[in-house]
Amino acid sequence: MSDGSAAELNEIERLDKDHVLGTWSYQSEVSPTQIVDGDGVRFTDADGNEFIDFSGQLMCSNLGHSASRVSEAIAEQAADVPYVAPNYTTEARARLGEKLAEVTPGNLSKTFFSTSGTEAIEAAIKIAKFYTGKDKVVSRYRSYHGATYGSISVTGDPRRLAAEPGMPGAIKAPDPYAYGSTMDPMESLEYIDEMLMLEGDTVAAVLVEPVVGSNGILVPPEEYLPRLKEIAHDHGALLICDEVMAGFGRTGEWFGSDVFGVTPDIMTMAKGLTGAYQPLGATVVTDEIAAHFEDEMLTHGHTYAGHAVACAAGVAAIETYQEENLIERASETGEYLEARLADLADAHPSVGDTRGVGLFRGIELTKHPEKRVPFGERADKLAKGSTVVDEVAAAAGEHGTYVANMINTLIIAPPLTITEAEIDEAIDALDAALEVSDDAMVA
Ligand SMILES: Cc1ncc(COP(=O)(O)O)c(C=O)c1O
Structure with missing residues (x-):
C-alpha cells in the first residue's frame, strides 16, 4: 500500500488527488490508494x-x-428501469418496504427511503419534530450521526465542532463508556433522565446508536436501552435508534436494538442495508407515527428517495442475509x-x-x-x-x-x-x- 509520499502515486491516484476533494481531511494529507x-x-x-x-x-x-446475488439484482434493475420519480413505485421499493417491516422489531412498519445514513438521520429528526410538535433532540457526546447540518449537530464527536453552533435544540448527554469515562454507564443514563426533566416538555427525541460505532464500539449494559426508552417516553420524547453501523447482522442480531430487546419509535439504517453495493438510507417508523402522517403532511423528500436500483440491491442483500x-x-x-x-x-x-x-x-x-x-x-x-x-x-x-x-x-x-x-x-x-x-x- 502507498505510504503516502506523492512520488509513489500512480496515474489514477494522482488524478484523484488532483481533482477529488477527500473527506474529513487536510487535502495536503490525502493519499488515495x-x-x-x-x-x-x-x-x-x-x-x-x-x-x-x-x-x-x-x-x-x-x-x-x-455477493453476486446483489450485483446481479443491480444489473437487472438497471436494465429494466433504473429510476422512476418517487411518486411512482417499483416492485423493488415496495418489496424492500415489506422486507424491512419483516426484519425490524415490533411495530416498525413503514419506511422513508433516502441515499445515506446522514439522510436517514435528517428524516428521523424531522419526523420526530413533526410528530411530537417539539424541537429538541438529546444525543450523546461519543456518537456520529452524519455530516449535514442537522445530523452533524446531533453528532457528539469532534467533527461537529466545525459546524457549531449548529441546529438549535441539539443537546448532548454523557455516554455508557465504562473504560474511559468518569461516569458509570447506568449513572450516565439517570443523568439523561434528569436532563429531560430539566428541559421540561420540549424534547422531541433521544437519539442513540444502540451500540456506539466509530466512537469506540461502546456496548451499554443489558438494562440500559430498555430503561432509556422508558425515560424518553416518561418525558414525552421518542427513542430513535441509529442502526446505520450496528444494523444488519453486525452485532449477531438483525439490529443493535434487538441485542437489548427494544423496539425504538424510529430506526435509521444505511450501510449494511445493501451491504454497501448501492447508496441507500432508510428511516423506519412505527404504526403510530406512520398513522400521524395520514392527515399531516410529510414535508420531506428527495429526487432519489426509493431509487429503484438501490432498492433492488436492498432486497437482494436482505435475501442474502436470510438465505445464507x-x-x-x-x-x-x-x-x-x-x-x-x-x-x-x-x-x-x-x-x-x-x-x-x-x-x-x-x-x-x-x-x-x-x-x-x-x-x-x-x-x-x-x-x-x-x-x-x-x-x-x-x-x-x-x-x-x-x-x-x-x-x-x-x-x-x-x-x-x-x-x-x-x-x-x-x-x-x-x-x-x-x-x-x-x-x-x-x-
Ligand atoms: C451510526 C452512524 N450514523 C450515521 C452515519 C452517517 O452515514 P453516511 O456516512 O452513510 O451518511 C454513520 C456513518 O458512519 C454512522 O456510523
Missing part, C-alpha cells in the same frame, strides 16, 4: 497487494466484495473473534480494552494501562499528522490486513462471511502491528 478488485473478505490494490478487510471498508461491506444465515453466523464467528482479541490483549500491554458484540468489536489502546492513558485524544481527530493508533493501523496494512481506527480504538467489523481461518490471518497481522504501540508505551 487505488483499489482494483474485491473478492470475499479480501480486496486488492493497483500494485497487487491483497488485504483482509477487517473493517468492511467503513463498517459497511457486511456481505464481502463478491449470516446473522446467526455473525453471532457464532463473533465469539471466536472475541476469544482471539482476548489473546491479543494478553500478549500486548498496550491493549487497554477489547470489547464489542458479534462481529462489531474494538481494541482500545493505552500507553499506561493502570491510568488508562490513551494514545489518541479527541482533539487528534481534527489535527494534522498521525497518532500511534494510525501507525498501528498502517502497520496492519503492511501485514496484509486493513483495519479502520478512530481516536483511540481500532474498529473491527469484517464482512459477516469471514471464516475463523481468515480471522486468524487478520489477528496475526494485528499481533505484529501492535508491536508499534507496545514500543510507544511510557516506561
Whole structure:
C-alpha cells in the first residue's frame, strides 16, 4: 500500500488527488490508494497487494466484495428501469418496504427511503419534530450521526465542532463508556433522565446508536436501552435508534436494538442495508407515527428517495442475509473473534480494552494501562499528522490486513462471511502491528 509520499502515486491516484476533494481531511494529507478488485473478505490494490478487510471498508461491506446475488439484482434493475420519480413505485421499493417491516422489531412498519445514513438521520429528526410538535433532540457526546447540518449537530464527536453552533435544540448527554469515562454507564443514563426533566416538555427525541460505532464500539449494559426508552417516553420524547453501523447482522442480531430487546419509535439504517453495493438510507417508523402522517403532511423528500436500483440491491442483500444465515453466523464467528482479541490483549500491554458484540468489536489502546492513558485524544481527530493508533493501523496494512481506527480504538467489523481461518490471518497481522504501540508505551 502507498505510504503516502506523492512520488509513489500512480496515474489514477494522482488524478484523484488532483481533482477529488477527500473527506474529513487536510487535502495536503490525502493519499488515495487505488483499489482494483474485491473478492470475499479480501480486496486488492493497483500494485497487487491483497488485504483482509477487517473493517468492511467503513463498517459497511457486511456481505464481502463478491455477493453476486446483489450485483446481479443491480444489473437487472438497471436494465429494466433504473429510476422512476418517487411518486411512482417499483416492485423493488415496495418489496424492500415489506422486507424491512419483516426484519425490524415490533411495530416498525413503514419506511422513508433516502441515499445515506446522514439522510436517514435528517428524516428521523424531522419526523420526530413533526410528530411530537417539539424541537429538541438529546444525543450523546461519543456518537456520529452524519455530516449535514442537522445530523452533524446531533453528532457528539469532534467533527461537529466545525459546524457549531449548529441546529438549535441539539443537546448532548454523557455516554455508557465504562473504560474511559468518569461516569458509570447506568449513572450516565439517570443523568439523561434528569436532563429531560430539566428541559421540561420540549424534547422531541433521544437519539442513540444502540451500540456506539466509530466512537469506540461502546456496548451499554443489558438494562440500559430498555430503561432509556422508558425515560424518553416518561418525558414525552421518542427513542430513535441509529442502526446505520450496528444494523444488519453486525452485532449477531438483525439490529443493535434487538441485542437489548427494544423496539425504538424510529430506526435509521444505511450501510449494511445493501451491504454497501448501492447508496441507500432508510428511516423506519412505527404504526403510530406512520398513522400521524395520514392527515399531516410529510414535508420531506428527495429526487432519489426509493431509487429503484438501490432498492433492488436492498432486497437482494436482505435475501442474502436470510438465505445464507449470516446473522446467526455473525453471532457464532463473533465469539471466536472475541476469544482471539482476548489473546491479543494478553500478549500486548498496550491493549487497554477489547470489547464489542458479534462481529462489531474494538481494541482500545493505552500507553499506561493502570491510568488508562490513551494514545489518541479527541482533539487528534481534527489535527494534522498521525497518532500511534494510525501507525498501528498502517502497520496492519503492511501485514496484509486493513483495519479502520478512530481516536483511540481500532474498529473491527469484517464482512459477516469471514471464516475463523481468515480471522486468524487478520489477528496475526494485528499481533505484529501492535508491536508499534507496545514500543510507544511510557516506561
Ligand atoms: C451510526 C452512524 N450514523 C450515521 C452515519 C452517517 O452515514 P453516511 O456516512 O452513510 O451518511 C454513520 C456513518 O458512519 C454512522 O456510523
